[in-house]
Structures are given as structure tokens and as C-alpha cells.
Amino acid sequence: MFAEFGYGILVVSFIVAIYSVFAAVYGATSKSAAMVESARRSMLLMFPLISLSAAALIYLLVNNHFEVAFVYEVTSRSMPTYLKVTAWWGGQAGSLVFWSWLLAAFASAVTIRKWERDIEFLPWVIVICSTTLIFFLGMVVVFENPFTRFWLVNGNVEPHMFAPANATLFTAGDGNGLNPLLRHPGMVIHPPMLYLGFVSYVIPYAFAMAALITGRTDDRWIRLTRRWSLWAWLFLSFGLVLGGRWAYDVLGWGGYWGWDPVEIAAFMPWLTGTAFLHSVMIQEKRGLLKHWNMILVILTYALVIFGTFLTRSGVLSSVHAFANSPIGPFFMGFVTLSLVVSIALVIWRWPMLRGETEMKSMLSREALFLLNNLLFMSVLVICFWGVIFPLVSELFTGQKVTVGPPFYERATAPIFAALMFLMGVAPLSAWGHSTIQTLGRAMWKSALAAAIITAVLFATYTQNYIALIGFFLIALVLLVTFQEFWRAARARQRAQSENFLTSLTRLMGRNRRRYGGYIIHISMMLMAIGILGIEIFQKETQGSLKQGDQLDIGGYTVEYRELASWDDSGKGVNFTRATIDVYKNGIYLGELNPRIDYYFDSQQNMTIPGNRSTFRDDLYVLLVDWQPVSSMGATFKIFVNPLVNWLWIGSLLFLVGIIFAAWPDRDPAEEPVRVARKANQTSAAD
Amino acid sequence: MKKFLYTLIFTFLLGALFTGVALAQGNNPPTDDEVNAVAHKLYCPVCESTPLDVCPTEACHDWRELIRTMLAEGKTEDEIIKHFEEQYGARVLAEPPKEGFYWLVYLLPPAVILAGAVVLFRSLKEWTKPKAAAPVSGGAGGASSSSAEKDEYVTRLEEELKKQK
Numbered sequence: 016m017f018a019e020f021g022y023g024i025l026v027v028s029f030i031v032a033i034y035s036v037f038a039a040v041y042g043a044t045s046k047s048a049a050m051v052e053s054a055r056r057s058m059l060l061m062f063p064l065i066s067l068s069a070a071a072l073i074y075l076l077v078n079n080h081f082e083v084a085f086v087y088e089v090t091s092r093s094m095p096t097y098l099k100v101t102a103w104w105g106g107q108a109g110s111l112v113f114w115s116w117l118l119a120a121f122a123s124a125v126t127i128r129k130w131e132r133d134i135e136f137l138p139w140v141i142v143i144c145s146t147t148l149i150f151f152l153g154m155v156v157v158f159e160n161p162f163t164r165f166w167l168v169n170g171n172v173e174p175h176m177f178a179p180a181n182a183t184l185f186t187a188g189d190g191n192g193l194n195p196l197l198r199h200p201g202m203v204i205h206p207p208m209l210y211l212g213f214v215s216y217v218i219p220y221a222f223a224m225a226a227l228i229t230g231r232t233d234d235r236w237i238r239l240t241r242r243w244s245l246w247a248w249l250f251l252s253f254g255l256v257l258g259g260r261w262a263y264d265v266l267g268w269g270g271y272w273g274w275d276p277v278e279i280a281a282f283m284p285w286l287t288g289t290a291f292l293h294s295v296m297i298q299e300k301r302g303l304l305k306h307w308n309m310i311l312v313i314l315t316y317a318l319v320i321f322g323t324f325l326t327r328s329g330v331l332s333s334v335h336a337f338a339n340s341p342i343g344p345f346f347m348g349f350v351t352l353s354l355v356v357s358i359a360l361v362i363w364r365w366p367m368l369r370g371e372t373e374m375k376s377m378l379s380r381e382a383l384f385l386l387n388n389l390l391f392m393s394v395l396v397i398c399f400w401g402v403i404f405p406l407v408s409e410l411f412t413g414q415k416v417t418v419g420p421p422f423y424e425r426a427t428a429p430i431f432a433a434l435m436f437l438m439g440v441a442p443l444s445a446w447g448h449s450t451i452q453t454l455g456r457a458m459w460k461s462a463l464a465a466a467i468i469t470a471v472l473f474a475t476y477t478q479n480y481i482a483l484i485g486f487f488l489i490a491l492v493l494l495v496t497f498q499e500f501w502r503a504a505r506a507r508q509r510a511q512s513e514n515f516l517t518s519l520t521r522l523m524g525r526n527r528r529r530y531g532g533y534i535i536h537i538s539m540m541l542m543a544i545g546i547l548g549i550e551i552f553q554k555e556t557q558g559s560l561k562q563g564d565q566l567d568i569g570g571y572t573v574e575y576r577e578l579a580s581w582d583d584s585g586k587g588v589n590f591t592r593a594t595i596d597v598y599k600n601g602i603y604l605g606e607l608n609p610r611i612d613y614y615f616d617s618q619q620n621m622t623i624p625g626n627r628s629t630f631r632d633d634l635y636v637l638l639v640d641w642q643p644v645s646s647m648g649a650t651f652k653i654f655v656n657p658l659v660n661w662l663w664i665g666s667l668l669f670l671v672g673i674i675f676a677a678w679p680d681r682d683p684a685e686e687p688v689r690v691a692r693k694a695n696q697t698s699a700a701d
Numbered sequence: 702m703k704k705f706l707y708t709l710i711f712t713f714l715l716g717a718l719f720t721g722v723a724l725a726q727g728n729n730p731p732t733d734d735e736v737n738a739v740a741h742k743l744y745c746p747v748c749e750s751t752p753l754d755v756c757p758t759e760a761c762h763d764w765r766e767l768i769r770t771m772l773a774e775g776k777t778e779d780e781i782i783k784h785f786e787e788q789y790g791a792r793v794l795a796e797p798p799k800e801g802f803y804w805l806v807y808l809l810p811p812a813v814i815l816a817g818a819v820v821l822f823r824s825l826k827e828w829t830k831p832k833a834a835a836p837v838s839g840g841a842g843g844a845s846s847s848s849a850e851k852d853e854y855v856t857r858l859e860e861e862l863k864k865q866k
Contacts, residue, residue, distance in 0.1 A: 268755035275750040303828075373828055382825055389821050393814040400813075404797070404806045412802050417744045419752070419795040426810060557733035620757055650733070 021071030022162040028064040029152040031057050035145045043138035051138045058126050058141050061119040069116050076102055082186040084174045085161040091192030091616040093587030101203045105193045108161035115151045117214040139225035147217055150349050158342045192616030201261035209281050212251025213319045218243040220316035227360040232367045234298050245677035251285050256666040267622030267637050269654035274423040279398045280325035284318040287311050290391035297381045300446050302371030313357040320350050378449040383441040390434050397426045435488040438536050439495045465490035485547045489540045496533050531676020538672055541665030548658025561648040569655035571634050572598040578649055589613040593638045609638040632657040731772035739768050739778050746789040
């Protein structure tokens with residue numbers, strides 16, 4: 016009954032979404048406020064409707080209704096309840112419902128805001144949100160129904176939503192269970208964070224399209240969606256970071272990022288989103304780049320849809336899978352259609368999107384931001400091409416190829432270095448105008464100090480020139496950024512006669528976006544330290560040890576003590592856990608317990624490392640294999656990952672920076688719209 | 702006697718030969734690290750996007766053992782990689798071989814990025830070209846005047862603070 020109820024509600028939601036699009040278009044074109052209001056109310060109805068359907072699905076998941084195919088695929092009796100709930104987004108059909116539910120929530124949040132000044136946007140925002148919902152709900156209702164049940168038809172078990180003739184309901188004794196890799200606390204929040212980021216980006220896109228359609232192409236849409244973009248970026252960034260940490264903790268390859276297509280799928284909208292965060296400031300400050308901001312927000316939206324499918328569906332894993340999957344063409348059609356329509360709208364409004372001022376100097380902040388955009392787009396081009404090239408190759412040559420980490424690392428490393436250099440220069444350049452002299456004067460002290468730090472590192476730590484270039488850039492950006500905090504706080508201190516700390520906190524409080532941005536720059540550099548450490552200085556070794564045998568790596572000595580294996584039938588898992596003692600320079604540091612968990616239901620292993628983490632390095636030990644009698648020995652793979660902790664510390668600071676920048680103070684929508692910009696009125700803030 | 706001597710020499714030589722082979726194998730059995738170094742450059746043909754050295758599946762375990770055997774036979778890294786490529790196709794390589802159609806994966810991104818850079822710099826040049834006829838709208842030039850000589854940032858900040866007082 017719950018399955019029929021859930022599905023029925025989904026169908027009703029789908030119809031309501033279609034109605035809201037028609038009502039909104041009709042209301043906008045015929046200037047009927049009543050119709051627009053009707054569209055708005057139907058939009059508002061979507062959230063409770065999809066919530067009901069989601070509640071039905073969760074009920075089925077939690078109560079072991081294995082007659083439902085989705086429940087059978089992603090849960091099993093031995094799973095704890097909280098994991099059964101999170102299994103909602105553990106499979107494709109459920110995650111599409113989750114996506115729709117989030118979008119309905121966000122769209123409802125948008126439609127209940129005060130619209131007086133922007134009422135002409137309302138119907139078109141509804142049209143975009145509802146059209147996206149129609150697409151996702153359509154996918155769920157027609158192709159990927161999470162409520163499909165198993166039926167016994169003439170001795171065969173077949174999945175159908177409704178009972179075929181002469182069929183009886185078939186209930187399996189137990190389910191397949193969630194992929195063990197997804198049973199990690201990180202996995203419980205990692206996908207929702209990514210999805211929150213993905214879905215939040217629909218809102219700026221909806222406003223951008225509304226601005227194009229209504230012809231209100233000033234920066235109002237940007238001001239209205241500024242916080243949405245920041246929160247979207249926060250969630251997406253948080254999702255990426257959690258994914259990295261999860262990979263480090265459970266994937267058992269000693270790394271955090273493997274340039275896997277699924278990772279890149281989430282990274283691509285982040286790239287355009289980051290470029291958008293920067294270039295949008297040029298439009299706000301200088302009234303320039305209106306076309307480009309439109310294109311960026313359109314690209315982000317398209318990449319969000321693209322990413323959702325790449326992540327879950329597997330339709331892009333091969334040409335064959337794409338051609339055989341019913342959702343493949345449907346999804347490509349939607350991405351293509353939204354791109355064509357959006358770009359057509361931009362072209363239609365092209366003359367209205369001309370810049371209000373002119374670019375004055377190649378070294379002005381806006382010019383440097385443009386360069387930053389070019390670099391982000393370059394990384395995007397590399398990522399996109401790398402992800403789709405296996406398909407292109409299969410299509411034209413019949414041969415599938417792998418485009419793996421060496422390709423991405425080689426291609427993107429110089430671009431990331433250039434981005435770091437820009438991070439060091441751009442905060443010192445002024446809106447409107449800068450010259451080599453002004454930049455040089457502002458930079459030389461930091462550059463000199465960074466060079467001295469690099470020289471010290473050369474003498475004491477490493478002669479690897481790539482690492483040295485990296486450390487120089489990191490030092491430069493950190494020094495320049497700290498100098499910015501210092502100079503501004505000192506200036507305020509002098510002007511206001513406050514103490515330094517008060518000046519600094521008030522200054523930061525008044526210019527949240529600017530200083531939040533600087534905190535993010537600092538955090539990026541901490542992350543870069545971790546990335547350089549693990550990419551350049553990582554050491555690894557593997558060996559089979561008998562009890563009491565030792566293995567040396569990177570100054571550590573690891574001694575195998577014992578191994579234990581036991582079943583936990585309650586959890587449906589067999590644990591095999593090794594105990595090893597760790598020494599450094601003869602001093603005992605403690606024990607580590609790498610283990611392998613074998614899940615009976617899905618018949619899969621999970622390799623959990625034993626990790627000893629310090630600011631200097633991580634000792635990361637994996638249990639690879641073992642003999643039936645533990646005294647005969649076990650095989651360990653051991654990594655020493657220098658500086659990797661800075662990646663996680665940087666990630667935390669990164670979140671602090673975004674939350675600082677995005678924290679609501681006053682409603683940006685209430686700020687007066689600047690019609691004519693005067694650069695000399697442009698505050699140094701932001 | 703002569704025949705016996707020949708037999709002895711032949712037996713000795715044969716023995717030496719086999720002992721040599723056995724010693725060569727026995728002295729230098731490939732270490733796990735040597736196997737992993739080769740495996741790291743190969744991608745499992747079954748599990749997508751997973752390098753062979755870290756792939757936990759049984760099939761990949763067998764492939765690593767094959768690498769160990771080939772190393773023990775004295776095969777070089779290149780020969781082993783070539784063997785895998787011939788057996789399972791180019792997809793086992795970490796990146797496409799630099800030949801024929803596959804050049805596209807390497808050439809297209811730099812071409813697009815270069816085109817983007819050209820468009821950007823031409824636009825920048827055009828935007829920054831002084832236009833005598835068109836008066837600068839909105840007084841955008843205010844910030845660019847003589848303030849370049851001063852510390853612009855601090856000046857603007859102080860102006861803002863004055864306004865806020």
C-alpha cells in the first residue's frame with residue numbers, strides 16, 4: 016500500500032509541476048496576477064507532496080519491505096536503521112527523489128520570500144524550477160521508479176509497479192544491502208552535501224533566466240542570488256572535502272582524490288561556480304562581464320545536471336551503457352535543450368548586457384579576475400574532455416581508453432600554480448586601475464620573504480624544484496593575505512583610535528565577503544601544503560611479515576604483533592584486525608589496527624587503514640592479505656604521507672571562511688540598486 | 702674414459718646452467734614494491750578508474766601475481782605493460798597512447814585554452830583602448846587618476862570609514 020501511495024504522490028507531484036509551468040507562463044504573458052499566484056501555490060504544494068512520497072519510501076526502507084526492488088537493492092536486515100534511512104540516496108532511483116525533494120524545498124523557500132520589488136521575476140523563476148522538477152520527477156515516474164515491486168509471473172520474478180495478470184507479489188527474504196563503501200559516517204552526509212550544492216545552483220540559474228526573459232538585465236538577479244551562490248558553493252565544497260576524507264578513510268589506497276569521473280563530475284560545477292563567485296564581483300563593482308556571468312551560471316546549471324547523472328547512473332561509463340539506458344537520451348536531451356534555450360536567451364538579450372563602464376587597465380582587479388576565470392575554465396576544459404574522451408574514443412575507434420591521474424595532474428598542475436600566483440597578486444590590485452609599479456610596491460616585501468622561506472626550505476627540507484615552486488607560491492599568498500589583514504586593520508586603527516584586535520574584528524565583520532574570501536585563500540594554501548606533501552613526498556612499501564618481523568619506511572619501524580578474526584552476526588560482518596606496533600628512532604609510539612571488514616550480504620570487502628596522524632606526516636597502514644594461521648604472517652601496505660594533515664586543517668578553515676562570508680547579516684536584496692556606478696564610491700569592501 | 706669425461710663436462714655445464722637460472726630466480730624474487738611499481742602504471746580492465754596496485758578484487762590480485770611472474774622471468778616494465786596492452790587493449794594504460802586518434806586527448810584542451818586566452822586578451826585590449834569619442838560613463842576613471850601614486854587601498858578604506866562615521 017505504501018508503494019502505491021508513494022508512487023501515486025509522485026505522479027500527482029509531476030502533474031502539479033506541469034501545471035505550475037503552464038500557469039506561470041500564462042500568468043506572466045497575460046499579466047494575470049491570479050494565475051501567477053496559482054503557479055506559486057502549486058510550486059509551494061510540491062514540497063509537502065514530495066515529502067509524503069519520500070516518507071513512504073523511507074517507511075519501506077526502514078521496515079525491510081523487500082518486495083520493493085529499490086529496498087531490496089540497497090538495504091538488508093542487518094543494517095542499522097540510520098543506514099536504512101540514508102540508503103534513500105544510496106541508489107539511483109532514490110537519489111532522484113532526494114534531488115527532487117531538495118529542489119522542491121529550495122524553490123518553496125524562494126517563492127515565499129518577499130517579491131514586491133521583483134514580482135516580474137517570480138513566474139519565470141517558477142517556470143525554471145518547475146521545469147527542472149518535471150525533468151527529475153518524469154525520470155522517476157517513467158524510468159527509475161523506486162516503488163517498483165517484484166512479482167512472480169509464471170515462475171519468474173519480474174519488477175513491475177503494478178501487478179501483471181496472474182501475478183503474485185514476491186518478497187525476498189533479505190536484501191542485497193548497501194554497498195559497504197557507502198556505510199561510512201562520511202557517506203551519510205557526503206552525498207546530501209553534494210546534492211545540496213548541486214540543487215542550490217538551480218536558484219541562481221532560475222533568476223538569471225528570469226532576468227533574461229523579463230529584460231531586467233541589471234545586476235538585480237545577482238544581488239538576489241548572491242547568498243544562494245555562496246551557500247551552494249559552501250555545500251559543494253563541503254561535499255568535495257568530505258568525499259576526499261571518506262576516500263582517505265575507506266577506499267584503502269592512501270590517497271584522497273583519484274581523478275575518478277565521479278569525482279570530476281562534482282568538481283566541474285565547483286570550477287564554474289568558483290569562477291562565477293569571482294566574476295560576479297566585477298559585475299557588481301564595475302557593471303562589466305554581464306554576458307560572461309550569464310554564461311557561467313548556465314554552464315554551472317548544465318554541469319550540475321551532467322554531474323548528477325555521471326555520479327549515479329553510470330550511463331556515461333560506456334557508449335553501450337548510454338545507448339541501452341532509457342534515461343541516457345532523455346538526460347542528454349534535457350541538458351542540450353536547457354543549454355540551447357539559455358544561450359538563445361543570452362543572444363537575444365545580448366545588446367542589453369553590454370558593460371556599463373570600461374576596463375581601464377590590464378592589471379586592474381577586474382582584469383586579473385578575468386584571468387582567474389580563464390584559468391578555472393581551462394581546468395574545466397581539461398576535466399570535461401578527460402571525462403568524455405573514453406566515450407569519444409569508443410565511439411570513433413571502438414576502443415575504450417582510460418584517462419587517469421597522470422593526464423589530469425600534468426595538465427592541471429601549472430594552471431593551479433598560476434591560480435596560486437594570481438591569489439597572491441589580485442588582492443593587491445585595485446578596481447579600475449593598477450600598474451606594475453603599484454603592484455610591485457605592494458608586493459615586494461612579501462615576495463622577498465617568500466623567496467627567503469623557499470631558500471631555507473631548499474637548504475633544509477627538499478631540493479625538488481616543483482615542491483619549491485609550490486612552497487614559494489604558498490608562502491607568497493599567505494604573506495600577501497596576512498599583509499592585507501594587517502594593513503587594513505592598522506588603517507582602521509589609526510582612523511578610529513581603536514585597539515588592533517577591535518579594528519580587525521570590526522573590519523572583518525563589515526566586509527564579510529572580502530575577508531571570508533581571504534580566509535578561504537589562506538585555507539587553500541594550507542590545503543596546497545597537504546597536497547604538495549602527499550603528491551611529491553609520499554613513500555610507500557609493501558611486505559609480508561611474520562609475527563615479530565619489522566618493516567622500515569620513512570623513519571618509522573612497523574612490527575607485526577598479531578591478527579584476530581571474528582564474525583559479528585548482528586552487523587553481518589566478519590572483521591579481520593591486525594595489531595602492529597609502531598616505533599620511530601627506537602621509541603615506541605603506539606599500536607595501529609588496520610583491518611578488513613567482509614560484508615556477508617553484499618560479499619564485499621572494506622579495507623580500513625590504521626592511521627597515525629601528526630602535523631608532520633601520517634603513517635597509514637593497510638592490511639592487504641593474511642595467512643590462515645596468523646603466526647605465518649600477513650601482508651601490509653604502508654604509506655608515509657607527509658604534511659597531509661594540512662589538507663584537512665585547510666578544509667576546516669575553508670568551511671569557516673565560506674560560512675563567514677555567507678553568514679546572513681542584512682538582506683542584500685534591501686540594498687539600493689546602483690544605476691550609475693562611480694568607481695570612487697566603490698568601497699574597498701568586497 | 703674420454704666419453705665419461707665428456708659426459709661429466711656436459712652434466713656439469715647443464716647443472717651450472719640450471720643452477721644459474723635457479724640462483725637468478727632465487728636471489729632476486731621480485732619484491733611487492735617492484736610488483737606494485739609496475740601495477741601502479743596499469744589500470745584494471747574490469748574495475749573502472751582503479752590502478753592495479755590498489756584494486757582489491759581477486760582478478761586484480763591474479764594480475765599482480767602475473768606481473769610478479771613476469772618480473773621473475775626477467776621481463777622489463779615496458780615489456781610487461783606492452784603484454785597487458787596487447788591482451789586487454791589500450792584501456793589498461795593510465796592514459797591513452799600518444800598515437801593516431803588518441804592525440805586528440807592531448808591536443809584539444811591546449812587548443813581550446815589557447816583560443817580562450819586569445820579571445821580574452823583581444824577583448825581586454827579592446828576594452829582598455831582609450832576611446833576619445835565616448836566619454837567614460839559613471840565617472841569610472843575616478844579611481845584611476847592620480848591615486849596610482851598613493852597607496853590606493855588605504856586611501857579608499859579611509860574614505861569609506863569617513864563616510865560611515
